[in-house]
Amino acid sequence: xxxxxxxxxxxxxxxxxxxxxxxxxxxxxxxxxxxxxxxxxxxxxxxxxxxxxxxxxxxxxxxxxxxxxxxxxxxxxxxxxxxxxxxxxxxxxxxxxxxxxxxxxxxxxxxxxxxxxxxxxxxxxxxxxxxxxxxxxxxxxxxxxxxxxxxxxxxxxxxxxxxxxxxxxxxxxxxxxxxxxxxxxxxxxxxxxxxxxxxxxxxxxxxxxxxxxxxxxxxxxxxxxxxxxxxxxxxxxxxxxxxxxxxxxxxxxxxxxxxxxxxxxxxxxxxxxxxxxxxxxxxxxxxxxxxxxxxxxxxxxxxxxxxxxxxxxxxxxxxxxxxxxxxxxxxxxxxxxxxxxxxxxxxxxxxxxxxxxxxxxxxxxxxxxxxxxxxxxxxxxxxxxxxxxxxxxxxxxxxxxxxxxxxxxxxxxxxxxxxxxxxxxxxxxxxxxxxxxxxxxxxxxxxxxxxxxxxxxxxxxxxxxxxxxxxx
Ligand code: NAD
Ligand code: UGA
Numbered sequence: 001x002x003x004x005x006x007x008x009x010x011x012x013x014x015x016x017x018x019x020x021x022x023x024x025x026x027x028x029x030x031x032x033x034x035x036x037x038x039x040x041x042x043x044x045x046x047x048x049x050x051x052x053x054x055x056x057x058x059x060x061x062x063x064x065x066x067x068x069x070x071x072x073x074x075x076x077x078x079x080x081x082x083x084x085x086x087x088x089x090x091x092x093x094x095x096x097x098x099x100x101x102x103x104x105x106x107x108x109x110x111x112x113x114x115x116x117x118x119x120x121x122x123x124x125x126x127x128x129x130x131x132x133x134x135x136x137x138x139x140x141x142x143x144x145x146x147x148x149x150x151x152x153x154x155x156x157x158x159x160x161x162x163x164x165x166x167x168x169x170x171x172x173x174x175x176x177x178x179x180x181x182x183x184x185x186x187x188x189x190x191x192x193x194x195x196x197x198x199x200x201x202x203x204x205x206x207x208x209x210x211x212x213x214x215x216x217x218x219x220x221x222x223x224x225x226x227x228x229x230x231x232x233x234x235x236x237x238x239x240x241x242x243x244x245x246x247x248x249x250x251x252x253x254x255x256x257x258x259x260x261x262x263x264x265x266x267x268x269x270x271x272x273x274x275x276x277x278x279x280x281x282x283x284x285x286x287x288x289x290x291x292x293x294x295x296x297x298x299x300x301x302x303x304x305x306x307x308x309x310x311x312x313x314x315x316x317x318x319x320x321x322x323x324x325x326x327x328x329x330x331x332x333x334x335x336x337x338x339x340x341x342x343x344x345x346x347x348x349x350x351x352x353x354x355x356x357x358x359x360x361x362x363x364x365x366x367x368x369x370x371x372x373x374x375x376x377x378x379x380x381x382x383x384x385x386x387x388x389x390x391x392x393x394x395x396x397x398x399x400x401x402x403x404x405x406x407x408x409x410x411x412x413x414x415x416x417x418x419x420x421x422x423x424x425x426x427x428x429x430x431x432x433x434x435x436x437x438x439x440x441x442x443x444x445x446x447x448x449x450x451x452x453x454x455x456x457x458x459x460x461x462x463x464x465x466x467x468x469x470x471x472x
Pocket of ligand 1: 170
């Protein structure tokens with residue numbers, strides 16, 4: 001497929017784990033460093049086949065990703081299931097496997113499940129035949145590097161491995177621009193000559209496109225902890241504004257005005273203050289729970305409860321959205337049809353992990369409503385997430401998946417907008433209103449719609465942290 005022998009690659013980089021992080025991150029490294037060979041491996045053959053798809057039908061949707069893969073694939077970017085070969089040839093190995101919340105045994109429901117990381121470390125020991133730099137790219141509990149090192153040291157071939165922490169801060173939906181233009185790249189190492197020399201190699205790699213002053217270097221434990229801390233602060237910020245939104249809903253204050261007012265204080269800043277149906281995504285909840293577990297582990301129980309409350313309040317906020325619907329629709333949703341606009345956890349991704357839509361749909365079905373779901377990218381994942389309900393003959397007839405927003409809204413009593421896809425802003429709401437049952441309501445879980453216009457069309461309009469515009 002590729003004429004590798006003819007190419008004289010300077011370095012060989014392998015990434016274990018071809019998911020939302022491994023795929024885009026390595027695609028950008030390959031794009032920016034054409035003289036290095038980058039191989040991304042995974043145990044999931046289907047995923048690798050999709051990364052290699054001749055029509056570029058990649059396993060994840062991410063704006064700009066196809067273009068990068070098109071540029072680099074088969075030039076210096078390769079996707080493979082041959083993990084031993086990729087380990088053997090690598091100078092640098094990134095570990096980018098999943099680290100989900102543990103569901104069994106000690107720490108179940110909170111601690112990170114490190115089984116995939118450990119297996120990866122073991123396969124590095126098994127297949128390596130030369131010294132390597134091993135980079136933690138996955139998000140890991142503090143002091144995981146110690147555990148990985150312990151495994152790597154079991155090699156009986158006299159090999160030396162240097163471990164670095166290089167957490168990833170990309171957000172889904174903007175992964176490629178985040179990777180092209182990161183606020184910072186963080187690299188942690190041991191303060192030994194070997195550790196610092198490995199650190200320099202990774203700094204040099206990123207310096208191909210990231211300004212040197214944005215490459216931060218720290219000790220390895222600070223780097224591991226900074227990743228969990230960043231996600232905890234971001235999640236806490238969303239929860240903070242959502243908690244104020246709840247108060248706005250009771251007091252006729254407008255949360256967007258409050259966000260603007262506080263966001264202009266340079267100490268607070270204006271980003272990440274969008275009130276919403278709640279935060280979702282594969283990492284905020286998982287990383288908060290992991291932080292909680294770590295605090296408890298180190299005896300800091302009060303600190304643990306502080307961070308745990310962020311998770312609890314977010315779940316309350318997601319349920320609150322459906323409670324508002326129930327109370328605004330004459331206290332019964334039974335047999336009412338609700339058009340659910342969006343299922344992804346945020347716009348511009350097909351990812352539905354921990355999406356608020358899952359909770360919203362389940363709560364609606366719990367109230368015996370009928371749901372018609374439309375999302376431009378997330379329907380395949382939505383079907384997987386709702387598989388248990390689709391298999392239940394009592395519930396399945398009340399769920400439909402639609403190929404347009406208009407189809408979902410046809411004969412509906414209400415629209416629940418859960419994901420802030422741009423296309424929802426420009427729909428023909430006059431036409432949609434005409435096709436719905438009356439009184440027709442819109443619940444805008446993202447505050448992206450023109451409330452006044454919708455109210456004038458005839459909708460009763462409910463936002464997050466906004467005074468309702470109701471016709472009854
Ligand atoms: P993912 O589930 O999309 O991908 C992980 C991949 O690793 C899967 O394809 C899986 O098959 C593969 N894998 C698991 N065990 C393996 C093994 N032993 N050998 C080879 N492959 C193996 O996960 P993700 O979203 O890419 O997240 C990966 C890590 O990055 C997590 O720790 C996560 O917290 C962190 N992270 C994620 C994001 C994000 O936006 N998704 C952002 C920053 C950091
Ligand atoms: C988040 C972080 O932003 C990344 O820096 C981090 O790398 C990543 O987690 C990770 O570790 O996985 P991501 O979850 O992809 O990225 O997306 P965000 O943009 O952070 O959004 C998370 C959730 O919060 C979404 O449901 C989003 O809709 C919600 N959100 C975000 C709000 O409700 N309001 C806001 O103002 C911002």
